[in-house]
Amino acid sequence: MEIISRRTAACFVAVSIILTSCAQLLFRYVMQHFHILEDLSYADLSTLIEAINATDGWMLALGIVLYASSMLFWILALSRLDVSLAYPLLSASYVIVYVAAVCLPPLHETASLSKLLGTLVMAFGIVIVSLGNTQDRASVNSARSGGPARS
């Protein structure tokens, strides 16, 4: 008897993706206050830490907590799923972060055609990977009745 079912594992992949995306967006929000992201180097890292104010520090800490929890959900999910299935799905966070960064007013990044095309190609790849899983057909079929992520 396993601790979690494959279906729960698939949900945990989704949870992990959402946690990672939120952490990434928090990091972006904090980092946009410093216009040094383009040439961030080791030397700048200590200056960066000194320059962080209380609110940014709080958000940065929250981001780190979200990242750590994402890792726990990730490992739980991996206990039931192939790495070669789950890891490609993690790329969904690129899509989420891109859409959120363009849509959310505090981040307000500019959209571009090549980024949009890249996002669509990636999303297509994610769909193909998640549908191309031939193992454990029985649980796939049982999860088919409305599961958020089939695997």
Next chain:
Amino acid sequence: MDYALLILTISLLAAAQIVQKQASRQFLGAASLPRALRALLCSKSFWLAAVLLALALSTWLATLSLIEVSTAYPLLGLSFVLTALLSRWLLHEEINLRRWAGIGLISAGAAMMLVA
């Protein structure tokens, strides 16, 4: 040297996935979730994975100081391909043509997003 750092980053990311898979074995056949979580936090593979991820972040930041993001980031998409190869060789996972095609599309999409 700069591209060596990038290749190191990609390798560390892929290795971290394989080690996390090893760590996840703590959950197989465990009596309860709290007990399994305790076993996970006491396992070497969990902390090795954490170290690999921290190292990957460091080498990534170092890479960014040497190579432009628009060049470096698309190549990071290669980590999807390398992880798939490693999971096939080391974990003996079966990867069908469809999964390979999806992984290829994701890498290509990652490249397109960041060449902008």
